[in-house]
Amino acid sequence: MRVIKVGGGCLHGRKTIRDIVDLMVSHGQGNVFVVSALHGITDLLLESLEAALADEANIAGIMARLKARHMLIARNLIATKQDLKSYTRELGKSLGKLERLYYGLNFTRAITPRLTDVISSYGERLSAQLLAAILRDRGIRATCRMPHKIGLITDGKYGDATADLAKTSRNFQSHLPPLLGKKKILFLPGFFGTSEEGEITTFGRGGSDYAAAVVAVALDAQRLDIWKDTEGFMSADPRLVPEAQLIPVLSYEEAAELAYFGAKILHPRTVEPARRRNMKIAIKNTLAPDADGSLITSRSPRPKSIIKSVAYDTDIGILKVHASGVGARPGILGEVATCIAGSGINIKSVVTSQTCISLLLTRQDMEPARQALLGIRPRPFRKLDRLEDVALIGIVGDGIHSRDGIAARCFSAVADCRVNVEMISFGPSRAALYFLVKRKDLESGVNAIHSTFFSTPRCSRS
Ligand code: ASP
Ligand code: MG
Numbered sequence: 420m421r422v423i424k425v426g427g428g429c430l431h432g433r434k435t436i437r438d439i440v441d442l443m444v445s446h447g448q449g450n451v452f453v454v455s456a457l458h459g460i461t462d463l464l465l466e467s468l469e470a471a472l473a474d475e476a477n478i479a480g481i482m483a484r485l486k487a488r489h490m491l492i493a494r495n496l497i498a499t500k501q502d503l504k505s506y507t508r509e510l511g512k513s514l515g516k517l518e519r520l521y522y523g524l525n526f527t528r529a530i531t532p533r534l535t536d537v538i539s540s541y542g543e544r545l546s547a548q549l550l551a552a553i554l555r556d557r558g559i560r561a562t563c564r565m566p567h568k569i570g571l572i573t574d575g576k577y578g579d580a581t582a583d584l585a586k587t588s589r590n591f592q593s594h595l596p597p598l599l600g601k602k603k604i605l606f607l608p609g610f611f612g613t614s615e616e617g618e619i620t621t622f623g624r625g626g627s628d629y630a631a632a633v634v635a636v637a638l639d640a641q642r643l644d645i646w647k648d649t650e651g652f653m654s655a656d657p658r659l660v661p662e663a664q665l666i667p668v669l670s671y672e673e674a675a676e677l678a679y680f681g682a683k684i685l686h687p688r689t690v691e692p693a694r695r696r697n698m699k700i701a702i703k704n705t706l707a708p709d710a711d712g713s714l715i716t717s718r719s720p721r722p723k724s725i726i727k728s729v730a731y732d733t734d735i736g737i738l739k740v741h742a743s744g745v746g747a748r749p750g751i752l753g754e755v756a757t758c759i760a761g762s763g764i765n766i767k768s769v770v771t772s773q774t775c776i777s778l779l780l781t782r783q784d785m786e787p788a789r790q791a792l793l794g795i796r797p798r799p800f801r802k803l804d805r806l807e808d809v810a811l812i813g814i815v816g817d818g819i820h821s822r823d824g825i826a827a828r829c830f831s832a833v834a835d836c837r838v839n840v841e842m843i844s845f846g847p848s849r850a851a852l853y854f855l856v857k858r859k860d861l862e863s864g865v866n867a868i869h870s871t872f873f874s875t876p877r878c879s880r881s
Contacts, residue, residue, distance in 0.1 A: 420599060421450045423644040424609065424631035429705055430546060431458035433495045435648075439705060440496060440553050442646075446708055448559065449601045451638065453609045453631035454550060456542025457488060461610075461624070464539050468530045471521040478521045482514055489549055497556045506552040513548065517541045532577035536611065537619040543608030543627065551606045562598050563606040567613035569594045571633065575614030579623045582612055582633040584692055591637040599638075607634060628686035632700070636692045643693060643700045645685065651702040651713030652677055652684055655729045655869045659862055662874065666727050667711060670719040670817050672850040673727055674700070680732045680813045680853070690715070719817065725825060726816040726872040729865050733858065735767070736785045737806035737842070740776040740792065742799060751799050752776060755792065762791040768853070770844050776800075777842060782807070809841060810861040813853045814868060820849055829854075832871040838864045 429439050436457075443452065456464075463484065470477040489510055497503045520538050524530060547563045554561035570590025573580035598605045609627025611619055622629045628645060635643035652674065655663040669677070671694040678685040684702060693700050693715070700715040719727075740755055752769070755776055759766055764787055768779040780788055789803055819825055830840060833856070841855040856864045 420638065420640055421642050421644055422453060422631055422635035422638060422640045423447060423450050423646060424453045424628055425455065425646045426627065427455035427458045427461070429646055429648055430455065433492060436492055436553075437496060439646075440550070440557070442705060442708055443550075443554060443604065444557060444559060448604060449599075451595075451599065451605045451607060451634060451640070452547075452550070453607050453627060453634050454543060454546050455609055455627040457492070457546050457549075460485070460488065460542035460545070461539055463488075464542055465535070467521070468524065468535060468538065471525050472528065472530055475522065475525045478518060478525070481521065482518050485517070485545070486510065486514060489545055492549060493552065496553045499556055502552065502556040506549070509548055509552065510545070513541065513544060533618060536577045536621045539621055540608070540611040540619050543610045547606040547608040551604075554604055559604055560600075560602060561604040561606060563608075564595070564598065566607060566611060566630070567617070567619060569607075571612035571630075571637075573612040573614055573620045573622075575616065575618060575620055577618075577620055580612060580614075580620035582622075582630075582692065584633065584636055584695070586615075587612070587633060588637040588639075591634070595638065622686075622688070625686045626688075628689040629692070632689045632692045632698070635698055636696045639696075640698070643698055645689075645700065645702050646705045647684065647702060648705050649684065649702075650704050650707075650710070652728065654727065654873055655865060656731070659731075659865050660729070660869045663869070664873065666713050668719045669713060669715050669727060670850070671715060671717060672848065673719065673815050673817055674715040676813065676815045676848055676851040677728055677730055680730050680811060680851075684713075721818055722816070724816075724872045725818050725822050726814050728815045729869045729872070730813045730815060731861060731865055732811040732813070733861065734781050735809060735811045735855075736780055736782050737809060737855070738778045738780055738785060738788055738792075739804040739806060740778065740800045741774060741802040741804065742776070743774060743801065745771055745773060745776055747773070754795065754799055758791050758795055759788050762787060764788050764791070768844050770842055779811070779844075806841075808858045809855045810858045811853055811855055812861070812864055812868065813851050814872075815851045817850050819852055826852060828871055829868050832867040833860075833864045836860075836863045836867045838867065 467481040493506050524534050551561040551563035572583040572586040609630035611621040650665050652666045653663045657663045671690045675690040678687040702713040764784045770777045838860040843854045
């Protein structure tokens with residue numbers, strides 16, 4: 420048995436959903452599907468929090484939109500009257516519960532993390548119910564179970580929960596086997612689980628990939644498949660590098676690095692549970708279901724050049740904390756990092772020199788981080804600088820740090836294109852090397868490095 424994850428990008432409109440349902444019938448029977456919300460529904464649920472808070476009268480409109488989105492699909496894809504009727508009833512029940520939550524929010528006049536999580540979990544609940552109903556109408560023995568009813572246990576952290584694999588495995592092993600079988604399909608909503616106290620907690624945006632990995636590990640599946648409408652992991656973003664190639668096999672470490680920076684193929688945390696149990700992850704293209712895609716395993720072959728991919732991230736900025744003798748002064752780095760972490764901001768990476776601490780942050784975190792640092796008394800730094808027109812390039816491949824000359828090849832490739840490297844970070848990973856360039860140099864930098872490692876040298880800017 421495999422666990423198959425289907426993302427919101429594949430659940431977009433009647434035509435694509437029909438294709439996915441066909442694929443479930445032809446390639447999915449006997450397996451467990453972990454599904455995302457229909458495309459755009461999580462955003463709608465979250466945006467509606469404010470609307471419901473502002474005015475009770477908005478709630479009816481929110482519910483009508485949710486109903487219309489799901490009924491449009493149901494009317495098109497559920498053929499028999501009886502099946503459509505029972506689905507309509509089921510949808511009505513779920514929407515009734517959700518509606519009460521929005522009213523509760525309006526009544527209590529507060530958007531709490533707890534309400535945000537429970538409300539945003541409805542996107543996945545609705546899509547799992549809808550897909551199960553469509554497949555039943557097709558004559559498939561499909562069922563749907565809710566994660567909180569079958570014991571997908573988390574640490575209870577709202578908006579960023581982590582699953583308890585041991586407890587979840589125990590619960591799943593005792594609840595789910597009767598629902599599994601060669602000709603059956605079990606649907607589970609992704610994105611959330613429950614704390615031991617029974618609170619719905621989500622895994623953060625895009626967290627259905629992680630949920631699917633948890634389910635796969637808890638059920639001891641043969642493999643986790645991620646269905647996407649893309650080929651798989653590529654040696655570079657094909658929009659930037661037309662000659663980019665598919666990466667057939669990657670290690671967990673390489674996949675985690677690529678997911679973290681750049682490639683939006685996989686939620687970065689997906690690899691954590693899978694790696695612990697040595698569970699293979701296959702990225703499968705829904706547009707070419709019999710193609711190989713990318714496979715993530717513990718051992719991946721090392722190409723001669725070591726490099727598997729040249730990734731990049733433009734959602735990045737540098738906050739420079741200038742102070743004299745940073746390298747020799749004990750405590751200053753800790754003080755700066757503690758202050759920023761205390762404001763709930765994630766530091767992506769840090770590089771220090773004698774006179775400066777450079778903090779790598781996402782763009783939206785730049786200003787809040789600056790404000791937080793300005794609040795420290797006494798001020799441990801001389802000046803703060805923001806660097807925003809930058810992009811991060813990452814070269815990823817196991818063994819990158821143990822092979823001589825890779826960084827040198829990389830830097831001479833960019834230098835040949837007259838691209839200046841702003842900052843270098845080896846990071847804690849054994850599989851990646853990162854450096855910053857000016858935003859305007861991104862495309863030529865990525866192309867220069869890619870062609871150095873993957874084909875004959877070429878400079879995109881002549
Ligand atoms: N529906 C959630 C989101 O949009 C989770 C997911 O799709 O993975 O973030
Ligand atoms: Mg999604």
